[in-house]
Amino acid sequence: MISLAGRDIMHSWGKFVFTGMGLGLLIGVTLSMAGIYRGMVDDARVLLENSGADLWVVQKDTLGPYAESSSIYDDSWRGIRSISGVADAADITYLTMQVRRKGVDVRAMVTGITAGGPGTPGWPPYLIGGRQITRGHYEAVADIATKFKLGERIKIRRNHYTIVGLTRRMVSSSGDPMVFIPLKDAQEAQFLKDNDAIREQRRRTEENSAFNRPGVPGLLDAIIASQSINTYVNAVLVRVATGHNPDEVAESIRRWKHLTVYTRSQMEEILVGKLIATSAKQIAMFLIILSIVSSAIVAFIIYTLTMGKIREIAVLKLIGTKNRTIVGLIMQQSIALGLIGFVVGKITATLLMAPIFPKHVLLEPLDSIFGFIAVVMICILSSIISIRAALKVNPAEAIGG
Amino acid sequence: MTEKGITIVGVKKRYGSGDTAVEALKNVNMHVAPGEVVGLIGPSGSGKSTLLKCLGAVIEPTAGQMMLGDDLIYDNAWRVKDLRALRRDRIGFVFQAPYLIPFLDVTDNVALLPMLAGKPNAEARKQARELFKALDIEHRAKAMPSQLSGGEQQRVAIARGLVNRPPVILADEPTAPLDSERALAVIRILNEMAQKFATAIIVVTHDEKIIPTFKRIYHIRDGVTYEEKGEGRSFE
Ligand SMILES: Nc1ncnc2c1ncn2[C@@H]1O[C@H](COP(=O)(O)OP(=O)(O)OP(=O)(O)O)[C@@H](O)[C@H]1O
């Protein structure tokens, strides 16, 4: 037996290839959508993974430091480190902002890391070029996604920094590349006011008779000095000593320090479940809409193709073709259309969408397999209307009057 | 009734019911022996197509008996379960319009029937090609239907009707679109086939050119058949 569906496709391959390609672009967008979601989840995981932390200590009752703002004193880490089970604890600040380089702004997450060495929580775990920060000021390690080069000078707020090292895949949960700078600089950048604002504040402090007491020399200067220092950080990253249960350590920090502590899995829950939840819902909506549109298109095309063949189907029935063969003819064509669409879609997503999309698009093989199954299912379902129409055709129509 | 060929006794067919009912066949009696080609003529609306559809197991009669060979296929109800298999294995159809499958070439349009009956592709194609010589379409065996002339398409359709060597061929105005020379050629082929394979053939026609070629003719008027001896003129 020859394949009727195959012959029909060969006969009108142009129609099939073009509709398949149209469908393919739609499927490509669908796959990319799923990839964008996976990319966001992956970015979140990488962010947590690369921070080198087991616990995040943040301001009480906040979901900081990524999903909400959080500020705690920058000396909290001392007390935390003395708690049993804590191997290391380090301050960290995060500030998403525009970083200026040769007059062009790059959106980046500026991360302040404490002096220390590689392995200190918050430090980039590996570099793909250059070295880690060694001086206390004005050095930066940037992710290559910023397109910064080694030795280049960038401007963060009012200060200039030299790029001494480059990392890869260090991004914030919204996909912005990270730029690491020394903690003190970062605290200053977070707190920094422009000169006018500083002068204005100084004037107000001087005018306040509570602060400006001629009888207490040095008080005004001390207050002004304290006003220009930022003693806050966003979080303390904690590495738990081997052999200790992170949950238990988290519990004892909570008990002693009156701070909120998140474990790795809780943090992941916050990032994936809360921070990117809205985006995920949007993407899910798009996926549903695209699936419906794809089904409608496949159903319409297959219906049109079948109606165009109604006379041939009557003849096939008249000469004794089994219903199974006729169902196969329609369904195979529908699936063939889906296959062409899927291949085109996969190629578009992999070669076109993923590389040029500004966000990290992670095309998981499992998603592709699931997408493939969905496409085939959609095609089978979409052909049902056509199959019903074909089975209703009366073979007497082939004879005519 | 043990005669071979086609035997029809007292067949009736009513379309619809109540006020709109149409008695298309009132009393049809026919016998066509193996190897015989008979004409079926009658005015428009007299029930010719209806009769072929009943006999071809495409629509169900209302009453009567129909036999193909020794088998009683209809006796006030179908006696055969798989009508599609009956059509596939025992009846060849040739219609007024050829209705070829546009996406199959000439060979496969014809070979499809033996394939549907379960023959391997190569054997089915061989069986198809054997008919092409007699029908003079050998040189068009690889062409697509859209590339054929009307007469060539009709000959392919005839090959399709014959390829499974069915004991019965039902042709509804097979020569309507053909010029007289080609019309006569088609009738000649049908006669050759009838003799060669002992096929019983009924040809419905209005065509004055071919009516004289039948040895036996059935007239049908208002759903009732009358037999008449034909001229049986040579068609050379
Ligand atoms: N499906 C149907 N439903 C109702 N009435 C029908 C149907 N098919 C045919 N008829 C009626 O049955 C009668 C016989 O029709 P039939 O098609 O058999 O005529 P015919 O002899 O083939 O005519 P023609 O030479 O014009 O093809 C006609 O009166 C027709 O209107």
Ligand SMILES: [Mg+2]
């Ligand atoms: Mg008719």
